[in-house]
Amino acid sequence: KAGVTQTPRYLIKTRGQQVTLSCSPISGHRSVSWYQQTPGQGLQFLFEYFSETQRNKGNFPGRFSGRQFSNSRSEMNVSTLELGDSALYLCASSLAGTGSETQYFGPGTRLLVL
């Protein structure tokens, strides 16, 4: 099976712009989670989607949003970008998102905000 894929892999934006990142889960996986990784804050949970519904959300401002499509592919959007949004954004997929399942991570999208 193909692994989790994320596009694009690298992105450069300027402050105030918005950005959309895409994640394609492993075939058959219905849960997709998003994480932000920065040197200062480490790995932080953004949100999780299951069957097109957001089930859980981390402590991030409303500028961070996401959605999931009927084929389980997910997108996350960051509006009004700030310098501090520069990070590696990782998505992870699992079968049903039961907490005990293994989450499989993609390679990430590295976002640089100038």
Next chain:
Amino acid sequence: AQSVTQPDIHITVSEGASLELRCNYSYGATPYLFWYVQSPGQGLQLLLKYFSGDTLVQGIKGFEAEFKRSQSSFNLRKPSVHWSDAAEYFCAVAPFSGGYNKLIFGAGTRLAVHP
């Protein structure tokens, strides 16, 4: 609040030496426990996980971890380190209740391996 502490930010070992990476968690009950590894420019790969049962868990690449409830610890070990083990290692917990995917990560331990 749930939290994960990895006391060692950097560890350097010689190739062939044994390794132990420490992880302590703070949670009301026994959570699901995980160890992930991240190589430069890559995503995270699961090494092993613990839910219940035998407190010594075997994982991939020769790694094992031991859960100690009394110490709220889940330390990762490897008897003989290879140069390819150089990477960053993350301990994580997932809340037992709720049934949803939400990993809380420690700050990570960066492992360097000397030849």
